[in-house]
Amino acid sequence: MQAKLSVKREDFFFNFSGLLMVAIITLVVLLNWRGWAVSGPQVALMLGFMAMLMRQPALGSPQAQAYLYLGTQLIILVFALSYSAIFIFLFYVLSVQTLMLLPLRIGLRWVLLYTLITALVNFYHDFQPYEDLVTSLINGAGFFFFGVFGNALVRAQQARDESQRILSELTDAHTRLQRYAEQAENLAVAEERNRLAREMHDTLGHRLTVSIVQLEGAGRLLERDSLRAGQMIQTVREQLVEGLAELRATLASLRDSGMSGTSLTKSLQTLVAEFTQATGLIVHLSLPNNLIALDEARRMTLYRTAQEALTNSQRHAAAQTVWLAVEQNSSAVTLCVEDDGVGMQAAEFTPGIGLRGMQERAQQLGGSLTIDASPRGGVRLALTIPLAKEESNG
Numbered sequence: 001m002q003a004k005l006s007v008k009r010e011d012f013f014f015n016f017s018g019l020l021m022v023a024i025i026t027l028v029v030l031l032n033w034r035g036w037a038v039s040g041p042q043v044a045l046m047l048g049f050m051a052m053l054m055r056q057p058a059l060g061s062p063q064a065q066a067y068l069y070l071g072t073q074l075i076i077l078v079f080a081l082s083y084s085a086i087f088i089f090l091f092y093v094l095s096v097q098t099l100m101l102l103p104l105r106i107g108l109r110w111v112l113l114y115t116l117i118t119a120l121v122n123f124y125h126d127f128q129p130y131e132d133l134v135t136s137l138i139n140g141a142g143f144f145f146f147g148v149f150g151n152a153l154v155r156a157q158q159a160r161d162e163s164q165r166i167l168s169e170l171t172d173a174h175t176r177l178q179r180y181a182e183q184a185e186n187l188a189v190a191e192e193r194n195r196l197a198r199e200m201h202d203t204l205g206h207r208l209t210v211s212i213v214q215l216e217g218a219g220r221l222l223e224r225d226s227l228r229a230g231q232m233i234q235t236v237r238e239q240l241v242e243g244l245a246e247l248r249a250t251l252a253s254l255r256d257s258g259m260s261g262t263s264l265t266k267s268l269q270t271l272v273a274e275f276t277q278a279t280g281l282i283v284h285l286s287l288p289n290n291l292i293a294l295d296e297a298r299r300m301t302l303y304r305t306a307q308e309a310l311t312n313s314q315r316h317a318a319a320q321t322v323w324l325a326v327e328q329n330s331s332a333v334t335l336c337v338e339d340d341g342v343g344m345q346a347a348e349f350t351p352g353i354g355l356r357g358m359q360e361r362a363q364q365l366g367g368s369l370t371i372d373a374s375p376r377g378g379v380r381l382a383l384t385i386p387l388a389k390e391e392s393n394g
Helices: 002-031 039-054 063-081 085-101 104-125 129-221 226-252 264-279 296-315 353-364 389-393
Strands: 282-286 321-328 332-339 368-373 379-386
Touching: 002 039, 002 085, 039 063, 063 085, 063 104, 085 104, 085 129, 104 129, 129 226, 129 264, 129 296, 226 264, 264 282, 264 296, 264 321, 296 321, 296 332, 296 353, 296 379, 353 368, 353 379
Parallel strands: 282 321
Antiparallel strands: 321 332, 332 379, 368 379
């Protein structure tokens, strides 16, 4: 707002100074009145010059408008100069306007034309070569000086406008960045909540499911096989202790996956052994002889998906046998879990926290998760994750 007020103030003073010079020259003509035949046309030309001056094109107008305006003013002054050399002073005003309305190189050509015209007028009115030459050079230098000053004024005004535009853009960008930062913070909080939900479900949920199965079995065996029931209760205790440890670690930093520092092969073997002991289900585990070393994110995703798939096979599918296999090639690793349970039509296969967690983990790594009917009668789950660049090259 301050910049706009400053520009308007400068335009006002420039127009006022130009009109003041026209008024002074007109006053000189009136004070030296030589009749309507001589002085009348001079006054009329000054009124025309003044009217055009008040309707000069705005800065940044098309060059065609500037040419029309400057050409009209030049014709007026040429006619005025035929009466008196005093009108040369108005070329100072016109020089400033020229370099304000036109590019510097084009404007300087116009100023050179003004210099030549005024020089011819000087020689025409009183042919004194030396004095007229000096006067013409002085006038030409003045035209160039005031013209360049006007051009510098325009460039300064344009620089202020550009600075104001950049400031406005920066202010808008800052506002947008603040809004984006708030959105990013909200998304980060939501993502952390989802990650916490997945970790809680994959760790504590798995342990509690196994414990419930063990307690149900112990309850049935308590009277007729107390030894077996005691073993199952001991297994429940171990599961709960491990689940509590995992819960504490998850809440502390969400970094301990239950498999940190161990290979995926060993982690899956331990998972299958514990699951088989706890549930009595038969699990056929198939692993590559030389499973590629994966980063922690991929190992975690494969491990948690296997853990969730085993839990679902026992909890929902009523399966007796599970087949868990890991396959790899030069670009991806695939985890496949199948069971011989009731299948997709009978099983309640609604996308709960566990399934959503598996899908989210796969998407974060650019992978895919598919669930369909298994030829063995139950459900088949396949997770494919692309290898990282260094993994595929190594």
